[in-house]
Amino acid sequence: MRFSTLATVLVAMVPLAHAADADRGAELWEQRCTGCHSLDANRVGPKHRGVFGRKAGAVADFRYSTGVGNSSVVWNETTLDRWLTNPQAFIAGARMGFRVGEVADRADIIAFLKRESGM
Numbered sequence: 001m002r003f004s005t006l007a008t009v010l011v012a013m014v015p016l017a018h019a020a021d022a023d024r025g026a027e028l029w030e031q032r033c034t035g036c037h038s039l040d041a042n043r044v045g046p047k048h049r050g051v052f053g054r055k056a057g058a059v060a061d062f063r064y065s066t067g068v069g070n071s072s073v074v075w076n077e078t079t080l081d082r083w084l085t086n087p088q089a090f091i092a093g094a095r096m097g098f099r100v101g102e103v104a105d106r107a108d109i110i111a112f113l114k115r116e117s118g119m
């Protein structure tokens with residue numbers, strides 16, 4: 001009985017202990033982000049390579065919204081998680097309306113962006 005209780009607790013903890021998976025993130029990014037973004041070219045949205053660790057609105061040849069262009073946010077795990085949860089709630093006036101609902105999906109996509117930024 002004791003063991004099965006412990007096992008239940010451990011199984012219940014697994015989602016909280018999700019380790020970010022950049023390979024799964026690459027697939028999710030391919031499916032959900034490439035309609036508007038690519039790694040090395042600006043499209044509807046700015047290019048993504050190097051975005052991790054960069055200031056928001058910093059791709060020189062992309063025309064950002066005033067909100068993102070004037071933002072002092074630096075992209076890291078925390079800020080990207082908030083952005084992907086709801087861009088317009090995080091930076092007022094943001095032009096990206098797309099959201100990622102699942103915390104594990106966000107973490108994996110962020111791990112991919114971090115890897116592709118060489119970090």
Ligand code: HEC
Pocket residue numbers: 029032033034035036037044045046051055056057058059063064065066067068069075080083084093094095096097098100109
């Ligand atoms: C429907 C089009 C669209 C989709 C889909 C989309 N984006 Fe965006 N994204 C944009 C636009 C447009 C901007 C510029 C926002 C602005 O200037 O307000 C942007 C900006 C960003 C930025 C800020 C970049 C910078 O240089 O500051 C990040 C990070 C980002 N997107 C990540 C993602 C990720 C990750 C996905 C997939 C989960 C995604 N986006 C899906 C359109 C999109």
